[in-house]
Amino acid sequence: MTVASCSSILIRAANWVGDAVLSLPAVQAVKERFPGARIAILARPWVADIYRFGDFADEIILYRKCSGWEAVRERLRVAGELRRRRFGCALLLQNAFDAALITALARIPVRIGYARDGRRWLLTHPVETPRRGEIPRHESFYYLELLRRAGWLDSLPARPEPRLSGVTRQPEQVIGVSPGAAFGSAKRWLPERFAAAAAALARRHGASVAVFGSSSERDLCETVALEIRAAGVEARNLAGSTTLDEFIRAAARCMLFLTNDSGAMHIAAALGVPTVAVFGSTDPEATSPLGPRVRLVREPVECSPCLLRECPIDHRCMTRVSPERVVEEALALLSAS
CATH class of the missing domain: 3.40.50.2000 (Glycogen Phosphorylase B;)
Incomplete structure (x- = not known):
């Protein structure tokens, strides 16, 4: 399965801080693969700032966590906002069903993600989840393998290295x-x-x-x-x-x-x-x-x-x-x- 090109890409970020950092090599790989594309990251507020410390995306869209009917309203609000922005592709680094649902509601024509959590039918390009032993065990490879199987990455790097480069290191005592x-x-x-x-x-x-x-x-x-x-x-x-x-x-x-x-x-x-x-x-x-x-x-x-x-x-x-x-x-x- 390959997706040759996209001029506007939405990346659904991981929800945990650690996972968000470990997925940065994959986010950077998308940027390098499509240097002319408009890239936006859809993220929960508590991880969004990570993506401000590097050249990862052109914009960050916040998706609040709510409960009950407020969660339904927030999902529909964000889906409407995404629909108006007319993204061509969505890459789902988050595994949840909701990540696929919200991009489907937004009518993004190409939706790439792992076929898990009951969401295969919501993806236009479902990717099989790696079986044990198919890729290195470190979680950073899980996100990179999604790109490789989608045709967005030629090969896995020997050692992914997340970098937060938007702040100058000036060590103090x-x-x-x-x-x-x-x-x-x-x-x-x-x-x-x-x-x-x-x-x-x-x-x-x-x-x-x-x-x-x-x-x-x-x-x-x-x-x-x-x-x-x-x-x-x-x-x-x-x-x-x-x-x-x-x-x-x-x-x-x-x-x-x-x-x-x-x-x-x-x-x-x-x-x-x-x-x-x-x-x-x-x-x-x-x-x-x-x-x-x-x-x-x-x-x-x-x-x-x-x-x-x-x-x-x-x-x-x-x-x-x-x-x-x-x-x-x-x-x-x-x-x-």
């Missing part, structure tokens, strides 16, 4: 820490160990610490910040206090970033910030950050990766990772950088 993970507590390293590692590194480099997170993670981040302050290091709790745009700019100023497997991890890595990520319940072969300055810390245990939201036993994949190991990896990374 600040260590960023992101102790949360939206998916669930199984992905979270212990807050007191984040604090111990960050405080040790900050003292060594004469740095302060900025603790990042969502508004729902404010208490968690305050716990980390308090322990860092107790160790005699300046720490600010910025959880819930930054927009995504502001977080990206703040992360770009960090000399080092300590994190779990999270959206913040992928953003820091894509910015080129030296990033140390602690992995436990998730699979680093599938979701590891792809930046040039990354170190992973992981304790191999028999039950990992379990991919669960909550650990049903003793969280051994995380409790066996010591602050000293994270500090050691961070120092090696900073030395190499």
Whole structure:
């Protein structure tokens, strides 16, 4: 199946921050394939700012998340807006049925996406979902393979590398820490160990610490910040206090970033910030950050990766990772950088 050319393309973005970052190589590949095309990205508000940090699209269209009848009205509103813009092609990076429905309601004549979630009949160019072993395991290849099977990409790259280039890296003596993970507590390293590692590194480099997170993670981040302050290091709790745009700019100023497997991890890595990520319940072969300055810390245990939201036993994949190991990896990374 090939779609030879499109002069106006709508890309339906992924909904999670991490997935949005991992899909950036595919978005960039579309831009390179059709340099003269008008490209718009349809995105949820909480990921939209990612696409403002690079030459990814000509415009970003917001699609609000609502419930009940308000969700129906929002879907129809956005479909009407898309119809008026007369897009020739829609590329669906999001897997959901709704992504296909809204582009069908918008009467976009070419609709490309994976044939899953019961939406095959809504796609003009359904693409079979890759079977296990057909492509490399890392999730970035999942989005690139959609382009390859649609005839928009000749071959998969050896190593995709998302880049957020719309902000200048001017590192300050600040260590960023992101102790949360939206998916669930199984992905979270212990807050007191984040604090111990960050405080040790900050003292060594004469740095302060900025603790990042969502508004729902404010208490968690305050716990980390308090322990860092107790160790005699300046720490600010910025959880819930930054927009995504502001977080990206703040992360770009960090000399080092300590994190779990999270959206913040992928953003820091894509910015080129030296990033140390602690992995436990998730699979680093599938979701590891792809930046040039990354170190992973992981304790191999028999039950990992379990991919669960909550650990049903003793969280051994995380409790066996010591602050000293994270500090050691961070120092090696900073030395190499």
